[in-house]
Amino acid sequence: MSEAAVAVVGVIACLNLLISYGIIRRLREYDTRLAAVGGGGGLPPAQPLVGSRVPAFEATTIDGSAITDRDLVDGGVAVVGFFSTKCPPCREQLPRFVELVARRGYSSAITVVIDDSDDPADRLAAVEQSRHVSMVVVEAPGGAMAGAFGADRWPTMIAIKGRVVSANTHTAVELPQLTSA
Known part of the structure; x- marks a missing residue:
């Protein structure tokens, strides 16, 4: 493989890392905003689990x-x-x-x-x-x-x-x- 091809692959890899970093940063920002307005980021609250007792109501x-x-x-x-x-x-x-x-x-x-x-x-x-x-x-x-x-x-x-x-x-x-x- 020529030096030019190695350089192109290296540049593409660096661009991929920068884009991935930007996406992760943006997702964390949205998660923080969602939590601030009461949307609670992360997993949804658990509903009654299979095997649990029926709650009183x-x-x-x-x-x-x-x-x-x-x-x-x-x-x-x-x-x-x-x-x-x-x-x-x-x-x-x-x-x-x-x-x-x-x-x-x-x-x-x-x-x-x-x-x-x-x-x-x-x-x-x-x-x-x-x-x-x-x-x-x-x-x-x-x-x-x-x-x-x-x-x-x-x-x-x-x-x-x-x-x-x-x-x-x-x-x-x-x-x-x-x-x-």
């Missing part, structure tokens, strides 16, 4: 009925789905969640509608899709159920068997078909 359904963690876990397999009214993936996943709940016949199902939209029609659409197959709770972000389960990313769907979280997913198709036995 109290909520009121749209029908005015009080529900607690004890209602949810008595009698077999239960599912809880958290869906934001502003989130496009939630609009895609909610009908799939409703269909799975209807088809699989879980012993208990709760749809939590995170009402973060300015348009009441968004909330109404989510409620109407799910009220025939599950109990429906409407709450603000960080409400009683979302806070208890640590659900701050939507959609989130949780399967519970007994008093233990057996699945935690963001797509309905990944919800397991558990049996109560």
Whole structure:
């Protein structure tokens, strides 16, 4: 290899290092800015881990009925789905969640509608899709159920068997078909 080729490869390597350094510096700057506005850089907060106990909660359904963690876990397999009214993936996943709940016949199902939209029609659409197959709770972000389960990313769907979280997913198709036995 000629000296000119070695020099060209050396220059390219140096340019690559400078560009990489600039990118890393910029990413650190964005991470610092995101943390300063409350976006928390790094990994998202943990949601209920598979194998963890169902957290205590109290909520009121749209029908005015009080529900607690004890209602949810008595009698077999239960599912809880958290869906934001502003989130496009939630609009895609909610009908799939409703269909799975209807088809699989879980012993208990709760749809939590995170009402973060300015348009009441968004909330109404989510409620109407799910009220025939599950109990429906409407709450603000960080409400009683979302806070208890640590659900701050939507959609989130949780399967519970007994008093233990057996699945935690963001797509309905990944919800397991558990049996109560």
